[in-house]
Amino acid sequence: MDKQTAKIVARRKLEDRIFNALGIFCTLVALSTLALLLGDLLVTGLSRIDWQFLTSFPSRKAERSGILSSWVGSLVVMCVTGCTAVPLGIAAGVYMEEYGRKGRINTIIEVNIANLAGVPSIIYGLMALGIFVYYLGLGQSVLAGGLTLAVLILPIVIVSTREALRTVPVQIREAAYALGASKWQVISHHLLRYSLGGISTGVIIAISRAIGETAPLITIGALTFIAFLPTSPLAEPFPEHLTDWLHSPFAVLPIQMFNWTSRPTEDFHRNAAAAGIILIAVTLSLNAVAIFVRHRVRRHIKW
Amino acid sequence: MKPTATVVAADAGSLLAGKPARSDGITAFVARRRFVNSVAATIMFAAAASSIVITCGIVAILTFESATFFSHVSLLDFLTDTMWTPLFADAHFGILPLVAGTLVTTAVALFIALPMGTIIAVYLSEFAPHKVREVIKPATELLSAVPTVVYGYFALQFVTPALQHVVPDLPTFNMLSAGIVMGIMIIPYVSSLSEDALRAVPMLLREGSYGMGASRIQTAFKVVMPSAVSGMAAAYILGISRAIGETMIVAVAAGMQPNLTIDPRQPAETITAYIVQVSLGDLPHGSVGYQSIFAAGATLFLMTLAFNVLGHYLRKRFRH
Numbered sequence: 001m002d003k004q005t006a007k008i009v010a011r012r013k014l015e016d017r018i019f020n021a022l023g024i025f026c027t028l029v030a031l032s033t034l035a036l037l038l039g040d041l042l043v044t045g046l047s048r049i050d051w052q053f054l055t056s057f058p059s060r061k062a063e064r065s066g067i068l069s070s071w072v073g074s075l076v077v078m079c080v081t082g083c084t085a086v087p088l089g090i091a092a093g094v095y096m097e098e099y100g101r102k103g104r105i106n107t108i109i110e111v112n113i114a115n116l117a118g119v120p121s122i123i124y125g126l127m128a129l130g131i132f133v134y135y136l137g138l139g140q141s142v143l144a145g146g147l148t149l150a151v152l153i154l155p156i157v158i159v160s161t162r163e164a165l166r167t168v169p170v171q172i173r174e175a176a177y178a179l180g181a182s183k184w185q186v187i188s189h190h191l192l193r194y195s196l197g198g199i200s201t202g203v204i205i206a207i208s209r210a211i212g213e214t215a216p217l218i219t220i221g222a223l224t225f226i227a228f229l230p231t232s233p234l235a236e237p238f239p240e241h242l243t244d245w246l247h248s249p250f251a252v253l254p255i256q257m258f259n260w261t262s263r264p265t266e267d268f269h270r271n272a273a274a275a276g277i278i279l280i281a282v283t284l285s286l287n288a289v290a291i292f293v294r295h296r297v298r299r300h301i302k303w
Numbered sequence: 304m305k306p307t308a309t310v311v312a313a314d315a316g317s318l319l320a321g322k323p324a325r326s327d328g329i330t331a332f333v334a335r336r337r338f339v340n341s342v343a344a345t346i347m348f349a350a351a352a353s354s355i356v357i358t359c360g361i362v363a364i365l366t367f368e369s370a371t372f373f374s375h376v377s378l379l380d381f382l383t384d385t386m387w388t389p390l391f392a393d394a395h396f397g398i399l400p401l402v403a404g405t406l407v408t409t410a411v412a413l414f415i416a417l418p419m420g421t422i423i424a425v426y427l428s429e430f431a432p433h434k435v436r437e438v439i440k441p442a443t444e445l446l447s448a449v450p451t452v453v454y455g456y457f458a459l460q461f462v463t464p465a466l467q468h469v470v471p472d473l474p475t476f477n478m479l480s481a482g483i484v485m486g487i488m489i490i491p492y493v494s495s496l497s498e499d500a501l502r503a504v505p506m507l508l509r510e511g512s513y514g515m516g517a518s519r520i521q522t523a524f525k526v527v528m529p530s531a532v533s534g535m536a537a538a539y540i541l542g543i544s545r546a547i548g549e550t551m552i553v554a555v556a557a558g559m560q561p562n563l564t565i566d567p568r569q570p571a572e573t574i575t576a577y578i579v580q581v582s583l584g585d586l587p588h589g590s591v592g593y594q595s596i597f598a599a600g601a602t603l604f605l606m607t608l609a610f611n612v613l614g615h616y617l618r619k620r621f622r623h
Contacts, residue, residue, distance in 0.1 A: 026426070276456055283449065
């Protein structure tokens, strides 16, 4: 190798090393922001989390406030969201993947879902305000809130169902048909069982997204200050109050956090940080569960 | 097949399906299966079609309420007036300040997210060892798992005070800090999809490039990236439409004062923050203020729709 070439090679190698370092640097910046965010929340808010915080209603005094109504609110809203979005999303995903693969309607639905996934969440809130709250007259209730978030996460559930179904090899379908199974039997006995892991990953991610969602619920007018819990469905006399909780007003955890963040005093910001820790703990652990499920599925199913 | 008790149900089923019931067991069995199949197919079709209902609902509500809004306010004022004060006695309905706020915060976010997302994608796809990628990719995706209201808190309580050391006279509410945090939030949207696009480029191209004596960086930027360009563009567009529609970070950290400016150091209100601001108060249903959030929402919807359509078109090209 003459001197000139050696020089060029050395320079190229240096460039490669510089870019490699740059890549590591950018990755670290992104990850350390996450670490910084977690650290800041923990330092500010961890000492605020105690039994009193979890079991108190919000109050005008920061040190007496708690997140009881908001975590219960988040829980019941998620029940409504999960019970509607999951069956609807899975059914839609199965239809698109197994029935209408090439039809024109399917193309329309497909383009439509791709578009829905890109619509900002606050637009869903406006739609829900117009339709659920006023047109259907549900008011600012748990039902309206749950349906709003269900509509929001529907595209995620549909897309992950389709992706999970697509990983089931065609031979499984062919073998089942060869044994005389009907289409519905192929779907319910085989495809859905094999793709259960993939679908649950998608569902968990979708729910974790819905828990942290704030804007559409503010838009439909969820309350920020609420000092009572929804009526228990089991309240006496028994069957009369079975569905009362659906029509109850509600607050959710992220809205409570937003409310505390926008107050001027320091002690409310501690409350906000504490609520943030709980919120982030829930969403990150749901994501961890999703990653775990995905890993397990990958390892255990070998076609 | 032992069609005993099932035959009755099957006959009922086939009657429902409009087919003549036969005593022949097999036929009944087949008919029952057909019935179950068609019921299942119908239910699943209805579920799939519900997504169209949702879209129609969004478009209908936005159109209907905006139409009422525009019967009070002229479209020309809406597009050209430089003041947005719908809740004041002297009401002005110029969307420009809100659009400016949205575009400035988006620009700041993209200034962070696009270069960093691209570098991370190229690094993960072309430079990082397999094991590193398997750990780093899900880790960066956790950035998008953090609820946006938490990012808003972080922008207001951590990033803004930190920036105030660097930028003199930075107000508490400013678009700079909101935009930066939003940019970090968007990184995984850009990097994950770009990385998928880069990895989809056939290995043969890389081998050819290395065979010609190209370095890694030359291969990455002059061979792999041009082949993945439409996929990467789709990733960028997803990032852009996320930034335009992001609500809580800007509502918390950028302030709620409409302000027609392109200076990111100033506070300003975005379209999304305005909708939040109005929703927090209780405006009577049917008032002009109430309708104004739908007009603002329709503007936002059209902006993101344009980007989404472009993104879909690019994704389609990328798939072929």
